[in-house]
Amino acid sequence: EAGVTQSPTHLIKTRGQQVTLRCSPISGHTSVYWYQQALGLGLQFLLWYDEGEERNRGNFPPRFSGRQFPNYSSELNVNALELEDSALYLCASSLADSHSGANVLTFGAGSRLTVL
């Protein structure tokens, strides 16, 4: 069974540019999560999508956005890139069980974004 796949694995952008990161969840998983792992800041929750809807959002500005497609894959968009957006962006998926908080997340290997 294929795991969570993310693309691209690495990319370099300059300040002010826009970037789109992609994620394909494990087959059968309907929930997709995005986390940012910046140096020195640990893993920060960005977004949670389930059944095509944004269900929860972390403390990030509106220039971080995303969507989930009917096949449950997801995109994370970051506009007006800033130097501090340099980070590893991790996508995870799970079976939805939104009333428990107990979901076990399966993570992808991430997309490493460098902003110059």
Added chain:
Amino acid sequence: AQKVTQAQTEISVVEKEDVTLDCVYETRDTTYYLFWYKQPPSGELVFLIRRNSFDEQNEISGRYSWNFQKSTSSFNFTITASQVVDSAVYFCALSERMDTDKLIFGTGTRLQVFP
């Protein structure tokens, strides 16, 4: 406010030593879940364990064991007879029923096991 603290930034041991990774959490929710994930150099986080707030039984899985103590808000992880393949960054995380599906991670502990 919810918070997870992993005070040990980096630990170095020699193979076959036992090592304990500490995790202290804060939450106002009475129902919550605690997790440990391993992040090898390849980058993806690998799930190790999940415990709910009502189950304080310690758990052992091979060389891994976990000690959950609500009285001290701790969920420590011990690796017995460490191996080089255990070298990774280990994250403790918390999720609350009040804010479902949002994992709060600690800052991680980098474990280096030398041969």
